[in-house]
Amino acid sequence: MAKAMKIAIVDDEQDMRQSISQWLALSGYDTETFASAEDALKALGPDYPGIVISDIKMPGMDGMQFLKKLMGSDSALPVIMITGHGDVPMAVEAMRVGAFDFLEKPFNPDRMTELAKKATNARRLTLDNRALRRELSDGGQLMKKLIGAAPAMERLKEDILDLGQADGHVLIDGETGTGKTLVAHALHAVGSRAGKKFVLLSCAAWDEDALAKRLFGPMLPEDSQLPAVEEARGGTLVLEDVEALSDSLQARLLSFINDQGTPAETRVVAICNMQEQDRTCEDALRSDLFYRLAALRITLPPLRQRGEDILTLFTRLSEQFAEEYGCETPQVSAQEAAQLLQAPWPGNVRQLINLAERAVLQSRRGSGTIASLLMSDHEDMQPVMTTEGKPLKEYVEAFERMLIDNTMRRHKGSIASVMEELCLPRRTLNEKMAKYGLARADYL
Incomplete structure (x- = not known):
């Protein structure tokens, strides 16, 4: 069962703090109250395991100043602002600064519970994603996930450490379910690009036109993402199911690799998942691309x-x-x-x-x-x-x-x-x- 998320309640009026706290505690939340924004800031760090509900009008540091401080520390922290009647322009400004939502007094407690549920779900997802990113950037933790003392596994760990420090592109192959994507993460995490971008793209998940745009661009004006080759610049671009690339996209990938020169600004790690009998990665890829990628190669051992x-x-x-x-x-x-x-x-x-x-x-x-x-x-x-x-x-x-x-x-x-x-x-x-x-x- 997931641990209850915390809710920090910040209000200079004691009765209001206590009533909000009691109501949310009945809904299963772990609440803590603060009489001032200054006191709350001492307890709310960047990875605070919950959300904040704060009044806007408070003596000393008011709610807007408090919100700006919180957003400067952790822009993904959900903050629900409580505003007085007629303070809608102030609430709109709070949303612009980064507030999750606002409640206008007098508010319906059920509406507050509904907002708290949405905000805590969003916070849990944010914290889970941060924990995952930290884990995937920690080479030591990733290497521990490669459990086993079989000679083939010892060689695999040595290869990851050696090739992680190398600068060339890498081809990873092996049977389905052997952990090829985990090895790609580990290669990035133990190498010189560990603190830089890691972009993972499944070539089999897109049709050719959509894949071409996602990989090389141009992206549409309304798209929030950069093309993968731009997004991964200076870091690692991992292409799962590289054998799914059409001939024309293989040619564009080869040009991208060749244009970078040596050493490569962006490292390409290609994962090949050949399932058909009597076919290999070498059969599926054009020979010039295969040999550029396979200069450094890791083949994962099957479990048997x-x-x-x-x-x-x-x-x-x-x-x-x-x-x-x-x-x-x-x-x-x-x-x-x-x-x-x-x-x-x-x-x-x-x-x-x-x-x-x-x-x-x-x-x-x-x-x-x-x-x-x-x-x-x-x-x-x-x-x-x-x-x-x-x-x-x-x-x-x-x-x-x-x-x-x-x-x-x-x-x-x-x-x-x-x-x-x-x-x-x-x-x-x-x-x-x-x-x-x-x-x-x-x-x-």
Whole structure:
């Protein structure tokens, strides 16, 4: 359940402050009151988790001065102004300065609640978008999202760090659901363009004429956006589904790349999502464009080749969904672990995310098994544990590592509790943790 948004009520009249506060508190809002604009400014920072309702006429700093101060600190903070009867010109001026809306005294409390709901919804969206932008600009946080210790994942992380510092254009390819867009964000975040524009455009989402205008312009006078090549100037332009570009747009993209010279002012990161059998990115793109983009290339590994990363990812995802839905994390049996490792995963990580959420939901209902979900996803999968494709020893070790890892996290690094639950002597547990690269300090 989303946390209640705050509402700061600023009015020099105590009765008015209290009545507004009581009414909004009954509607489920977390209110706080201030007798003056000066007091309120001390508590309202740029990322204030809520909205402001303020009277216009107050002694000392009046509502208009207060509004201008707030807009200077955070122009996206919704401020609802309360005006006296006949003060409509002042209210219009407040809207021009940046007020969200205004209420004219005497006002209907239901109208105030309606405005508060609209304003808090807008504020929540603003704060969520800011948090997402901060996360997507933090290279360290993005690299942490690339979970896994498989050799292919270690190489991928090294490639991102290396190519992030390079200056050339990049081609990212790989099967659907492997996380290509996440890698594009990470490339930008760990490189020299981290603080500059990151523009993401899906080439498959537009018809050719609309895509040409969105990508290269000219935009219509009423359009608020610049063409993508202008919007991304000095930063990174990411083109998802680059294979969807027509021949003429591929030629224009090549000209844009060639005209920039070296080093490029704007880096182009092309994401190729070839789904057709026996066709590659090289087949889909004109050769001169392909070789300009593929000079630096990252191919993401499919999930089925990542070994015990599958179990690590499934555990992390199911824990996140269990927390979200307020229930216990489903336990994975040895047979289910083996089936998770053997599954073909055509949808890769995206499919695993979906499976983890469904596993948590059915566990909350107290019905079904992970194995039954796997069987519904993979009709040709056998319900018994086999060793096809891998030695049995690898399945056993992957399950054992997952079991120790899960138990250590559940007991927050308490060795004694883990020894008791798994019936292991201290020396054996230490040896196995060393073997699987598990450190107690990671769980404290």
